[in-house]
Amino acid sequence: MTSLVGRFECEAADAGCEVRRTLAADFADALAESVERPAVGAPLPFTSVSLPEYVTTDPTPSDLDAAATGITPAQFAVAEYGSVAIRSTGGSDEAASLYPERHVAVLAESDVVGDMTAGIERMGKIVRAGGDAVFATGASATADMGELVVGAHGPREVTVVVVEDR
């Protein structure tokens, strides 16, 4: 039987994401391979996993416009859909995951749930605590210009960095 994270990796790749697995200790290297600077981001809530110093964490609108990459934590992921849940906190999560051309979501392997029923239940906890969040699956896209175009108003490329020991 495929592990939850294996299923997630498969589905997220199908949705057009790049998925990188890493140990917390190697996080900085894994991240560096996915980031194009300048980068903006929101603080990561995982023990011993943090954003490098070059990442602007409270971006102004002009920082957002200039950024090539936005790095945010994923609250959790839904394996069957390859979706990550990005919470819109009082910080810059929503904007950093939306404005730059590339979004890097950092996911703890222990935060992968199996199906949408479990996903909605978990989402319900965020919602009931008054939070906003989005299931993001792959890059933004449109078919409105006569054919499929990846990269509409939101990011064109999405990487999910899975921290295996978190």
Next chain:
Amino acid sequence: MSRATREGKETREEKAARIRHLLATEGESVERNTKGFNAGRYDAVRELSDYEELKDEARAIKEDAISRLPELIEQVRETVEENGGTVYLADDAADANRYIREVCDDADAETVVKSKSMTTEEIDVNDALEADGTEVWETDLGEFVVQVADEAPSHIVAPAVHKSRETIAELFEARFDPDRPLETADDLTAFAREFLAEKIADADVGMTGANFVAADTGTLALVTSEGNARKSVAATDTHVAVAGVEKLLPRFEDLSPFVELIARSGTGQSITSYVTFLTPPGDAPTLDWDADTAGEGDRDFHLVLLDNGRTDLRGDDQLRETLYCIRCSACLNSCANFQHVGGHAFGGETYSGGIATGWEAGVHGMDSAAEFNDFCTGCTRCVNQCPVGIDIPWINTVVRDRLNREGDDRNFDFLVEGLTPDEESGRLDLQKRFFGNFSTVAKWGSATAPVSNWLARTPGVRALAERALGVDSRRDLPEFKRETLRKWFESRGGTRVEGANSGGTAAGVREAVLYPDTYTNHVAVERGKAAVRTLEALGVAVRIPDVPDSGRAALSQGMVSSAEAQARACASALAPHLDADRDVVVVEPSDLAMFRADYRKLLPETEAERIADNSYELFEYVYGLLENGGDADALRGAERETERGEQIGYHSHCQQRTLGLERYTTAVLEELGYDVSTSDAECCGMAGSFGYKREYYELSMEVGESLREEFAGDAQVVASGTSCCEQLTALRDDDVPHPIERIAPRN
């Protein structure tokens, strides 16, 4: 931006011209896109092991939500207000617009950015705001295209589905005169993104719709792909969400089946890029490009819940189901007519496709529904595709029936009184009355054949038929046979199965009634004879009693009372046979669909149930006989040992496929040695009488053309439905019989 209301009633010729124009200008894009969505949907729902369970769950949630809608409205008002937002329940479009204008006025809004929302199209909010001097920009790229083109959406999910990349490029070049040429879809997207990014940055108010609203948490669910809805909210400090009251779900967790079904049912993706859950006002900082600051996130939030006829729809026993609609577009994409003309023909003021008849009748009134209701031919291909199981053809039939009753076409009443005695009011459109009473016409046709056939070919008569009845003169009319199937059967002495017909049937001999539908009895008599020979070869004692018309023709024209009366008469005629444990075997799939499905709406439940349980499609029955020891060698395939592997194309009938009965014909043909290829086209385009009608002839041929192409390489083709056979015969210029004629013993 509603479609221009046409002055007075369009003539058949004008309607034909309008359809011809749309086929030429928009047909190709619409067809490519909708067929892509439709194929994607089949693939995407196949991935779900619990698809049917999810649909049932979604349906149950909607039924529950609509049944206690007033309570949910009060609940969401409390939750949203507790969260710090405002709820406004708008009676109608004017009321909603007045409130939204006030909100924009209070926010000193110069620019409003919107994400895609059909509900805001329904109320024409853009016009209302622009009248106040407010700039309104649609940020969904498809909506942006139709806004720039000053057109109405042609599809409820993909509003610019009628436009090709080339026409969009021309439009942008003409309107914006860009610095560099816009050639690829990437160029066009990048240009629009940049253009709209400025508008979003400048905007004061962000307006969204909502796919669902959870009453217990006050959460909006937005299903999007581009990211524009997220930006429209993130970048502004006033958020107005406009949603019909039917969008309310009791609990947040109720969203689960809908999240799984909505994108799959619509564009065929498993999920869209973004499914956003906003419980406003929320925490995300508001972005201010002028000051270059990210603010505190103190958004002003207004939820405008729109009634606009929905409470009346809720009280309407026949149309209530419309409110279960999640606007996924499955019924648009799976509709053969929609696939060719799109929503600019198959749509009312705002909504398009099969379910639009319910929406338009509810929110804009019968006139808007009347414009396009005929495009639903009742083929039923959408029924199994709807994620909440709405009987969309029934909604169209009910609206057609109501329209028939308020019609004003009295011109030719003198011609039909007597010829077509029915239960309808004298105001029924003559064309509908003619096609709805086809069995009466057929009786007269056989009784007077060949004179009736000569007469029907006479140019003057065809011209009159086209003028008075709208029967297109380019169509070959059915040729009535002097000797009906029943007469032939009687003259050969009834069934030839041993032990039958001599004061009882021998023990162990199976007895079946072959239902003499109008076409099989009067026109396609050969297929009836072939059915008798096949059943007898498999040991079934056949009877062909005098059973009247099933009511299919009347129902297809929206003549519900006539259909009901005919269903009752048909049921009475079948009752003694059912009492005697005889099976009912039906050749024509549309009549079988009456027995199996539609009668549940027309007859008392137990009576309908008994007919449904004991009636069989001809090949379903033959398959069952073969599976239960019937001797395939008695059929024609067996004698063709050298021809095994003979290629044959088979087009099943739309209603037959909805009932899941296509596979029996394929299986039997294969068992008899044929190499069968089947069609993907949802419908042949003839759809009963649709393709005969003057105004729809060209569309019907266009739909049929797709089917013809599928069988281009097949030397022989068979089809189950009469109208499919006629359509394919016309398109291929070659005889296309019922498959029973390929397997029946010769004598």
